[in-house]
Amino acid sequence: MKSFSIEDINAIINGEVVGETNKKITGLEQIQKATENQATFIGNRKFAGLWKDSKASLAIVNDNIDIDPGENRVFIKVKNADLAMAKLLETFAPDNLHFEVDIHPSATIDKTAKIGKGSRVGAGCYIGKDVIIGTNVTIFPNVTIMDDTTIGDGTTIWSGTVIRERTVIGNHCLFHTNVSIGADGFGYRPSDDGRGLVKIPHIGNVVIGNGVEIGANSCVDRGKFSSTIIGDGCKIDNLVQIAHNCVLGRSCIMAGSSGLAGSVTLGDGVIIGGSASIKDHTTIHSGATVGAGSGVMNDVPAGKTVLGYPAVDSREMLKQWVALRKLARQ
Structure with a gap:
């Protein structure tokens, strides 16, 4: 079991220590839910009232x-408790899953595939013709990587993921279980x-940048023709x-159960709320936010927040909701 003193923890997050305790x-x-040997965090005033009944000996505040x-x-007081807690979660994270051998003997790897130094391939994986895998890539059991795919250094791919032919993936990406990359688009006439x-x-492909994370069961x-493109640093739920x-x-950030129809363009830093739907051939410009459950039918200007179905400016939609509540009370 990992155990840290208050001094150890503050060395990681570099805050201001307030109070004393002899607890590890x-x-x-x-x-x-915290016990006396656990730390918690308070990142919002609305949770401050819960501290008096908490058994935790340490809070990041x-x-x-x-x-x-x-x-x-x-207390260890910091500018942003959420970011400080993220560092501690990495510190307390369990050890990585164990690989008995770097390349499991049950993996099927085409003789033309190239696997970089330090990479690991789990049991039951399939790696096709002319696949190139960079250094320090981790591929967990039962992953399929089809022909002519390239995967950058330090990427992790969890079990059940299927990466179709000609896909290009950058460095330090993370794909969770059962991700589908490069399947046919939905097109019929x-x-x-x-x-x-x-x-x-x-007949096109998928190109994924560096530092992209894609959540379980996403597609x-x-x-x-040409490519579906996911830019650097995007986080997909x-x-x-x-x-x-x-x-x-x-x-860009896309929350769970949201979806983009064909040929949608998102600028930099766009946020799509959970269960939101975006119409085909729509552009959502940089810095815009689409509220959860919204349906976007038209382009969204840069920095704008839209809500509702069909989605409109958030202030306008809130006014409509207030008016509806007033009507309901009459």
């Missing part, structure tokens, strides 16, 4: 929250005789759909 910290927990730690308890549907071939479809020929700029 062996873990992290929510404020209501925003420096603009004015409360007292109490007897034999300690009525047949000439009107009796069925004709499938539109998708990124390949382009009809679980159960997200990104359709063919979408282009995401840098550091």
Whole structure:
């Protein structure tokens, strides 16, 4: 079990220590559930009232929250408790899963594939023709990587993920379980005789930048032609759909169950709330935010926040909701 003194912890997060305790910290927990040997955090004033009933000996606290730690308890005050706690979560994280051998004998690896130094391939994996895998890549059991795919250094791919042919993936990416990269886009047209549907071939690929994280069971479809592109630093939650020929700029965030239809463009730093839907061929410009559950039908200007279905300026939508509540009371 990992164990740290208050001094050890403050050396990691570099805050201001308030109070004293003789307790060692062996873990992290929510404020209501923490025991006396665990640390918690208070990043918002609305949670400050829970401290008096918490059993935690240490709390990481925003420096603009004015409360007292109490007897034999300690605060470490920091500018941003959430970011400080992120550092501690890394410190207390369990050890990585063990690989008995770097390349498991049950993995099927084409003779033309190239695997960089320090990379590991788990049991039951398939790595196809002319695949190039960089250094220090971790591929957990039962991953499929199809022909002519390139994967950059330091990337981690969890079990069940399928990466289709010709995909290009950057450095230090993280794909969680059962991610689908490069499947056909969803494209059909009525047949000439009107009796069925004709499938539109998708012959492009997917290009993913550096530092991208994609959550479990999310899908990124390949382009009809050219590429579906995910920019550097994008963070994609679980159960997200990104359709063919979408282009995401840098550091975009898409929350769970949200989706982009075909040929959507996101600028840099766009935030898409959970369960939001974006119409095809729409552009959401840099710094814009789409509220959870919204349906975007038209382009969104830079820096704008939109809400509702169909989505409009957030202030306008809030006015509509207030007016509806007033009508309901009449």
